[in-house]
Amino acid sequence: MERMSFFQFFMNRIDQVIRLTGQHLQITGTAVLLAIVIGVPIGILISKHRKLANPVLGIANVFQTLPSLALFGLIIPILGIGLVPSIFVLFLYALLPIIKNTYTGINNVDPAVIEAGVGMGMTYSQILRMVQIPLALSVIMAGIRIATVINIGTATIAALIGAGGLGELIFRGISMDNAHMILSGAIPAALLALLVDWLLGMVEHFITPKGLRGK
Amino acid sequence: MIEFKKVSKSYDGKTNVIEGLDLKINSGELVILIGESGSGKTTTMKMINRLHEPTSGIISIDGKNIMDINPIELRRNIGYVIQKVGLFPHMTIKENIELIPYLQNWDKEKRAARARELLELVDLDPDIYINKYPHELSGGQQQRIGVARALAVNPDVILMDEPFSALDPITREQLQEELLKLQDELQKTIVFVTHDMDEALKLGDRIAVMKDGRVIQFDTPENILKNPINDFVEYFVGKDRLWKSPEMLYARDIMVKKPATISLQRTPAKALEIMKEKRTDYLVVVDQAGDRPKKVVGFVTPRELRNKTEAEHKMKDIMNTGFIPVSETTNMVEVLNIMKEKRRKNLPVVGEDGYLKGLITQTSILNLFADAITDLDDDEGGDDK
Ligand SMILES: Nc1ncnc2c1ncn2[C@@H]1O[C@H](COP(=O)(O)OP(=O)(O)O)[C@@H](O)[C@H]1O
Ligand SMILES: [Mg+2]
Numbered sequence: 331m332e333r334m335s336f337f338q339f340f341m342n343r344i345d346q347v348i349r350l351t352g353q354h355l356q357i358t359g360t361a362v363l364l365a366i367v368i369g370v371p372i373g374i375l376i377s378k379h380r381k382l383a384n385p386v387l388g389i390a391n392v393f394q395t396l397p398s399l400a401l402f403g404l405i406i407p408i409l410g411i412g413l414v415p416s417i418f419v420l421f422l423y424a425l426l427p428i429i430k431n432t433y434t435g436i437n438n439v440d441p442a443v444i445e446a447g448v449g450m451g452m453t454y455s456q457i458l459r460m461v462q463i464p465l466a467l468s469v470i471m472a473g474i475r476i477a478t479v480i481n482i483g484t485a486t487i488a489a490l491i492g493a494g495g496l497g498e499l500i501f502r503g504i505s506m507d508n509a510h511m512i513l514s515g516a517i518p519a520a521l522l523a524l525l526v527d528w529l530l531g532m533v534e535h536f537i538t539p540k541g542l543r544g545k
Numbered sequence: 546m547i548e549f550k551k552v553s554k555s556y557d558g559k560t561n562v563i564e565g566l567d568l569k570i571n572s573g574e575l576v577i578l579i580g581e582s583g584s585g586k587t588t589t590m591k592m593i594n595r596l597h598e599p600t601s602g603i604i605s606i607d608g609k610n611i612m613d614i615n616p617i618e619l620r621r622n623i624g625y626v627i628q629k630v631g632l633f634p635h636m637t638i639k640e641n642i643e644l645i646p647y648l649q650n651w652d653k654e655k656r657a658a659r660a661r662e663l664l665e666l667v668d669l670d671p672d673i674y675i676n677k678y679p680h681e682l683s684g685g686q687q688q689r690i691g692v693a694r695a696l697a698v699n700p701d702v703i704l705m706d707e708p709f710s711a712l713d714p715i716t717r718e719q720l721q722e723e724l725l726k727l728q729d730e731l732q733k734t735i736v737f738v739t740h741d742m743d744e745a746l747k748l749g750d751r752i753a754v755m756k757d758g759r760v761i762q763f764d765t766p767e768n769i770l771k772n773p774i775n776d777f778v779e780y781f782v783g784k785d786r787l788w789k790s791p792e793m794l795y796a797r798d799i800m801v802k803k804p805a806t807i808s809l810q811r812t813p814a815k816a817l818e819i820m821k822e823k824r825t826d827y828l829v830v831v832d833q834a835g836d837r838p839k840k841v842v843g844f845v846t847p848r849e850l851r852n853k854t855e856a857e858h859k860m861k862d863i864m865n866t867g868f869i870p871v872s873e874t875t876n877m878v879e880v881l882n883i884m885k886e887k888r889r890k891n892l893p894v895v896g897e898d899g900y901l902k903g904l905i906t907q908t909s910i911l912n913l914f915a916d917a918i919t920d921l922d923d924d925e926g927g928d929d930k
Contacts, residue, residue, distance in 0.1 A: 440631070443634065445629075446625065446632070446633075447633075449594060449620060449625035450620060450624075450625050451617050451618070451619075451622075452648065456648065460644075461635075465634070465635055539634070541634045541635045541637070541679060542635060542680075
């Protein structure tokens with residue numbers, strides 16, 4: 331077989347790479363969105379009921395500690411293979427940073443500020459909405475950013491249980507001993523992680539309340 | 546009026562940190578809660594806006610038991626200022642001040658007008674500060690905003706927990722002055738916690754000295770200072786405190802209570818005799834002899850008597866009528882100023898009823914110093930043991 335340059339190989343498969351990148355983003359995005367929808371309220375809940383904090387963070391920590399490959403393996407007997415179990419595993423992974431950062435972000439609001447709020451007659455939900463969440467927002471966003479970046483990496487492994495995404499190119503390349511194919515998956519995955527990290531970093535900066543910026 | 550009736554508070558269900566507290570705070574009065582750390586000042590204050598709730602007893606505001614009022618409602622009608630200020634760091638000064646008006650559904654124009662008005666009231670230029678964020682302000686300015694925010698919906702009652710303690714002495718003094726000015730204008734019922742006796746004496750209409758969850762003495766600054774109810778209060782006030790607050794010393798504290806007097810019809814010879822007997826060279830001339838209350842009509846000194854030793858000269862003819870009477874509550878600083886400016890060594894003290902109460906002399910002022918020095922001697926003696 332005529333040796334092609336990596337660039338040629340890549341350009342020949344650009345359509346596939348784009349499709350898989352889209353899929354990759356879709357899997358990660360769905361998992362992170364679910365983790366936000368579930369994790370942020372849990373984080374708020376445990377910041378109000380402190381006794382729940384340790385058990386909840388402990389459980390979330392277990393998912394985070396388990397090797398991803400093991401977790402994918404464990405989920406197959408329960409949910410089988412395909413998109414749904416993949417998203418589910420990624421969701422579990424994303425939970426910890428989001429719950430933890432929501433919890434810390436809200437807890438780290440200066441107690442004097444909360445006391446002033448309560449003392450002047452704000453209700454719990456007004457304080458949450460108008461004070462705690464706005465002040466914790468950038469910390470929560472940092473959690474979302476960590477979760478997303480980790481998930482972009484972990485999602486490549488999800489290809490193993492049939493989720494698709496850029497991992498598909500990597501694993502097929504490994505089995506076919508085709509370095510170009512591996513790189514066609516690995517490089518876009520790496521760039522994607524960097525790009526998303528940067529983008530979410532910008533978001534984090536812009537949602538930091540003006541009164542707290544440049545302090 | 547805020548009234549505590551037999552109020553006790555326990556956090557752990559075992560020990561009472563507040564013990565059978567009775568306290569009546571009148572409307573328009575600035576009451577200080579003072580005591581050592583842990584004496585229960587903050588707890589007492591926080592029970593007023595139900596940040597803490599009494600374990601037993603009743604707290605009422607204007608006759609209404611506060612436990613019958615919705616806590617949110619209650620708190621919105623009570624201003625709250627704390628040492629750490631607690632401004633919302635993500636909101637501008639305007640948003641901070643307008644928050645409760647906003648939650649009370651005031652319309653936008655009314656809120657904005659109120660914010661400007663309050664900034665002016667606490668002596669900050671609205672044009673400069675209204676759109677700034679808290680971290681752009683100094684500590685003193687932040688606490689001014691804290692006060693403005695507490696006044697936003699014009700509550701009758703304001704609670705202040707060591708509001709100026711974290712500020713440098715100069716800023717603290719400024720804010721104290723302004724609080725007094727503000728209080729003159731607004732006549733709020735203010736409960737003010739501090740552990741600083743100077744601050745208490747300066748600001749308080751009345752001072753409640755607390756110890757171990759009880760009020761030991763609840764009285765005017767003057768009485769706390771001059772008639773401490775027991776050793777603890779005396780120790781807490783500080784023995785030499787009176788000296789640090791000369792404006793708390795009044796003419797009635799300095800004066801000689803039974804000054805040498807002479808009545809209108811007496812002769813120079815008699816005057817000389819009295820001077821000799823009483824070892825003084827200043828006689829207050831009064832309208833009548835005897836023990837009944839007397840009115841001051843003049844004074845004589847050896848100068849008035851010179852060359853007028855004949856018996857037909859009576860006091861009414863030779864006395865000097867240019868005396869300067871002061872009232873019983875003229876304070877030490879004012880007394881000294883009058884003496885200096887008018888070059889007087891003696892000032893008769895005249896009561897509200899117009900009768901002579903006593904005489905301030907150079908000696909009586911000196912005696913005050915002597916007393917203070919005796920106190921210091923006592924202290925040194927104690928140290929030597
Ligand atoms: N939230 C709380 N929980 C338990 N104990 C408290 C709490 N607040 C205060 N105490 C205790 O109550 C006592 C009085 O405290 P506090 O009212 O804060 O005194 P002060 O304001 O005079 O320093 C102290 O012994 C303190 O440790
Ligand atoms: Mg306190």
